[in-house]
Every structure is written in C-alpha cells, then in structure tokens.
Amino acid sequence: MGTCASQADPTKFHHLLNCFAGTDRLLCNLTQNIDCLEDKLPLLSSKTVQLHGRLDTLVCQRRSSHAFQVAPEDFQARIMSPCPDCETVDKERVQMGKRSHGVGVLQSKILLYGAGPESVIGDKLLDELFQKVDAVIIAGTRLQIKSPNRLAAELCRAAKWRNGLTVWVNKERPPREFESLLDYVALGDCDEFASLIAA
Ligand SMILES: [Zn+2]
Numbered sequence: 001m002g003t004c005a006s007q008a009d010p011t012k013f014h015h016l017l018n019c020f021a022g023t024d025r026l027l028c029n030l031t032q033n034i035d036c037l038e039d040k041l042p043l044l045s046s047k048t049v050q051l052h053g054r055l056d057t058l059v060c061q062r063r064s065s066h067a068f069q070v071a072p073e074d075f076q077a078r079i080m081s082p083c084p085d086c087e088t089v090d091k092e093r094v095q096m097g098k099r100s101h102g103v104g105v106l107q108s109k110i111l112l113y114g115a116g117p118e119s120v121i122g123d124k125l126l127d128e129l130f131q132k133v134d135a136v137i138i139a140g141t142r143l144q145i146k147s148p149n150r151l152a153a154e155l156c157r158a159a160k161w162r163n164g165l166t167v168w169v170n171k172e173r174p175p176r177e178f179e180s181l182l183d184y185v186a187l188g189d190c191d192e193f194a195s196l197i198a199a
Helices: 012-022 072-078 084-095 117-121 123-132 146-161 190-198
Strands: 029-031 048-050 057-060 067-069 106-108 135-139 165-170 184-187
Touching (some): 117 123, 123 146, 135 146
Parallel strands (some): 029 048, 165 184
Antiparallel strands (some): 057 067
16 A cells, blocks of 8 residues: 655644643544544554554445555545446446446445444444543544444444533534534634634
8 A cells, every 4th residue: 555654744633632642631533534644643643543544445335346546645535436437337328328327436445345443443442432432522524434423423422421522523514413412513624623722
C-alpha cells in the first residue's frame, strides 16, 4: 500500500484530542481517516484505532472483481463513490438498448468482507469502551457507512445511560436516527469547534 507519510500537519482538532489523550480524558479515538495524521501526535496515536485500516484498495459493493488502488489522500473522496467499472458497463448496456443493472459503490475491503469496526477494534478495547464511555464526540463524518454508524449509535446510548454527553460536529446534520441520541449538534468545521473548546 501507499505510504502514510502525509505532508499535512495535524489539525487543531487533532491537537485538542491530543490534549484529552494526555489527561486520560480520551478513552479512544476511532477514526475513519487513513491519513495517519495522528502518527505525529504520540499521545493521540497511542489511543487511535483506524477503522478503515491503512488500506489503499477500494472494492465495488456489487462486484468484487471491480477493485481500485487509491492513494491515501484520495480515499475519503472515493469511498462510497459510484464504481467506475459499473458505470462503464451500465452505460454500454443502456446504449445497446438493454436494461440498466445499476451501479455499485466503492467500499473499503475491511468493511466489505464482514470485518466490521468491532473486529478491527478488538473485544477487549470494545468492552472497555462500553464499560467506561461517558462522552462521545462524533466529528467530521456523516456516518453514511452502516457499521461505524451502528457502533457510534451504540456508544452514544452507552454514554447517555451514564448521563454522559454526546456531541455531533460536522458541517452537515446528523442522520435522523441520531437526533434523539445527541445532546449537542454543532454545525460547522471541526477546527472551529476545537478553537471554541480551547478558548
Ligand atoms: Zn462495480
């Protein structure tokens, strides 16, 4: 796979999480990013689980023979995007007057082959999370992928059960099923949120 040696620096939000990690306030940073920016912040890095691994291959949800190598920096833009091979095949079918078969979306291999977030995180850490979680911040994701969505909902429920805090930070609103699970919805950029908290 490609290297993770990103030229980018960690964001303000990463630095905020790193502060939390340094005071034991952060149990775990579950990230869907594969940019590996956490690597540059050792405290945060030690508490980070990369749900999508560091894979550089995306596979079509409909046809596993449709596989694509992607550079880490393109991963976020391409995951859940329409499969280019399906699009080509489908276009030809339609041009030949045949019925459209539809187009699959690209997913990471880890999620495609049934190893959902739980198996990436590991039973031990997952147990610890559910036993201790009293705050959940969901940031910079629309939670459109089913298994991280389900995990985030379960963690929110566990935090709420402890009278804990649940926060959504993103430019877009949370999925409808999260409306009753969230105490605060901050519509905006993660770094703006980090600046507010740090101030
Ligand atoms: Zn396809």
